Amino acid sequence: MSRFHCCATCKHFKAVKLEQRMMYYCERLRYETKPTYQFNCWEPKKHVQQLIEKEQRKNK
16 A cells, blocks of 8 residues: 555545534545545545656656
8 A cells, every 4th residue: 555545645535624623524435534544445636646656656
């Protein structure tokens, strides 16, 4: 698994500022989450995918 794999780097991750706190939410799962959590349905954001590809090319 990529070192980039976490909810905060997934395209379905949303952060919502509430009056008392921040709420982190997965739009796909409709589940409150935390930025560091990991799920198998992870789909990286475009810029994260580019970083992964760059790292893979560097390691070849």
